[in-house]
Amino acid sequence: MRDFDPEATTTMRSPVKQPSLKGAGVLLAIVTVLLFPAVAFAIPGSGEFVSVFSESGREITHLYNIIAKICLVILVIVEGVLIFAILKFRRRDDDERPVQNHGNLRLEFGWTMGALLIQVYIGILTIDVMYSTEVIPDDVDMTVEAVARTWDWHFVYPDQGGLVHEDLVVPAHKTVKLEVTSQDVIHAIFIPELGVKIDAVPGRYNYWWFRADGPLGQVRVNDFATVSRPERILPQTRPDFLSRRGDATARAVTGLEQQVTFLGASPGRRVEPGAVSPYAGYNAKEYQGLCAELCGLGHWDMYFRAVVMTPSSFERWVHDMQTAVTEVDGEQAYLAECATCHGDAGQGIAENPSLVGSNIVNNPDHKEEHIEIVLMGRGAMPGFAATYNDAAVAAMVNHERVSWGNSGGEIDEDDVAALRESLGLSPFPAGGAEPVDTDDLLFQGERLYAACSSCHGADGVGPDFIPAIAGSELVLGDPADLAQVLIEGRDLDQWPGEKRPVARSMTDLQLASLLTYLRLSFGNDAGAVQPFEVEEIRRDLN
């Protein structure tokens, strides 16, 4: 320990002069600047979390609120100590010589352990929420496949006969499982208000689930009675003057309760001011969905609607989609899919070819080539064979062939169907259903058949008194007859009254798989059966 040398002060660079008034002004400014973020953190930070419209979203919001409050307390402590130290220990005299203190073991151990305990506490809270929001429940009511591609989404509804749609439409208060994948680069599905986010990675499926709140006061129980909405508390700590979205709980509305007004700028999706949502006729509520992972040029423009309907509206919507999809607006389809590259008026953007006056579009001899390009894609252009049915492809092609001064002559959906066949693609007639690959049908059918093989035999030939499947006229004939037998069961002489309606509870996809397997195995070679055909057969049976 050395003695302090008072003479040294005279060699200072400049004497310190801090009049108390000026010092106080500076300190006041410091305090203001430091407190500003702290206060701001407290008000808009804690209660504005938007994922409050699904059960799992509310859990996440609740967790966020707890963590934000813990952090706020720590922040206030740190800033408080800092401000206090600035005020208390500012240099009042040039000759001040503070007492040295190289550390305090108890204090240091204390705050290390304190920080550790808080972290562990937050971690344990989080684990709880993780399990309840991420593990897919056993009683999934519905599965939707979300497929991303540059820069668009489409949603496949396997439980609804393979319906394909550009928006995510689900019934309210039902457990919906999302199977998310991508056709090209990595995307991420993100519905902020429902607490849904998971990456769409090419080559693999990711899973997420949610139970969304729908329009209020319209909860259907057991598909029969309508009861009033169960009480739920939305975690909101924000003051009223900061609330941005209107309070939906105050209104009792039938029909569309909340409409998404911003869907990006792509010509097919843009929402014009005052436009009416395509779901206005249903009792539904719309949430904004988007892409969260950078995926290139149109990353910011991958919006979709997440529409949550009452179960009855949902049934009606499914029915409408399956019957009404044949009337396709070619122009709308063109604007949605083609205009990004070929331009609103077919003029071609950047290096993408113009369609105005193009030989393929105008020459009647090139009709087939034109259809083929739309189906299969060419170069950088993707093909639409899997997402658009014959009628839609025909409408799209026709729009190109007769607009903007083109005169290539129209085609019809039979042309598209014929070309599909010649290209070896699965048939995709109107009806909104995406065709399922025959191999997939066979694979699933084989698994279903395992339950039949104890009687009918692994090779389609069972004991004498059981009808053989191999070469059976019923199996090789009209699939509708075979389906009827499987759905309703059949009386046989050996077992009168002993009907076995094995397929009554199967989904369309399962029954189609089983039919396909029966018709294409054991030496049989009748055609495959698609889920949408089963759906038609079922409709005829009723």
Added chain:
Amino acid sequence: MEIQGKGYLSPLTEEAKTSLWVYLKEWLCSTDAKRIGVLYLAFATFMGLVGGILSILIRAQLAAPGPSVIQDASFYNALPGFHATAMIFFFIIPAFTGAANFIVPIQIGAPDMAFPKLNLAAFWILPPSALVTFAGFFFNSLPEFGWTAYPPLSTHAYSPIWGADFWVMGLILVGVSSTMAAVNFLATVFNMRCKGMKFFQLPLFTWSVVVTSFLILAATPVLTSALLMLTFERLFPGVFFFFNPEGGGDPILYQHLFWFYSHPAVYIMILPGFGIISEVIPTFSRKHIFGYPLMAWSMIAIAVLGFLVWAHHMYTTGIALEVRVGFMFLTMLIAVPTGVKIFSWLGTMWGGSLRFDTPMLFAIGFIAMFTIGGLSGVVLASVSVDIQLHDTYYVVAHIHYVLVAGSMMTLFAGIYYWYPKITGKMYNEFWGKVHFWLTAIFINVTFFVQHWLGVQGMPRRYYDYDPDFALANMISSVGSFALFAAQLIFVWNLIHSWKHGEDAKANSWYGDGFHFEWRMPSPPDHHNFHEPPEWEPIIRHHGGTHAELWERDVDGYHG
């Protein structure tokens, strides 16, 4: 004309005294760590301004919804990636390397770095690699995949432009440069400490450079290998399928490799800053650092833990739940040593005699605002919350509170603190304070509101956005313009004061500077010390029982 200069700034040959050209050549080919340090700092300042202009362009476009300043979404998409590249690889890391080059050999009592020529080579790789990285700007061939460059977006099929190949090559070169620098620092500190300078006597800035160098050495090869794999896949499409699922690759593999580098990179960018703050606060508080051993160990703990948390950038990629729980706890653990550092700085100030010159203002501003960045990091560590906030503006706010309010403010603190030592002149204190206040205020204006945007669900890297978010984006944009303008004051102050500032004393900070750099003239002479120095060990009493008073003007050197 006669070129004059004191200390290491003085020309070495008679020829250089009269010819500016020869003097310049002497600088550009110098193996003196101090001169190389200044070159690093000048280069970093330039690249920082470039990165700043890119961020201004981004914020200008986002000021209002709809296409406005930038009509071409494709150009916009390239900007965030290049802004990040410029700031991370060519601004923050080189700036800290520059400061370390100048200060570390002096602080350990060495005449120069262990490998002076390697040092010069490491610097001279940087400017060409910047040219290569940014080559796309000259040929209008800009990669649009951000600085993360996730495949398949960054593969040949979706980014068929050679600007992307150049970008990847440039980053590989930067990796070579920083690896060379790291090796050099380690060799220097391990072999060239003066008598008495034991490891647990090292000034904390030197400690931070040691830890950072280990991080660079261990992490950079992983990034290089990921980028090489990407390059092979890009240049030979259809032959290599590391990341392309069509050929059996896995796009997630790249993300693992990338973040195995890029998470430690965050600590590469902040640890030297911690070191600087641990130098500045004792000087302006007239107190030795509080809890020195714990400060050193906490940096080591941060470095070790930093390697075990990379998957927290990938919570939404579909990693198994149990694995994410592990990564969550490791991530949260990092907050512990970081918190210890914050508390120890507060402990240093506690009971001290504080004087608020510009470096100290930046240090205090850093503690105040870095805490916000640290706490939003705790929020993001929680898996469920992070999934909701992933890739939203909340993450943007978090990273900028850590890197702007963290790395950049510490960098300013360091530059103001050592400016008298580097140039031999005092900077203009008034404009320094103006710079601090504008920076501190507009960092908050720019970035705080982005937390709110994030919880509202506005995703990052969006060219256009929901008009609902218009007001917050306008506030953020105005803040960023003012923030950038404030940095011009800084640059002007540095250049102007070098010429017109008053001469600095050896121990410029009222005689309170403690380590070796304050015990030599400002600026230091060539080869730093005239005779081998000896460090008189600081005996650190714990618990404040054997309290002594702060001594100034160590060894009676007040210049």
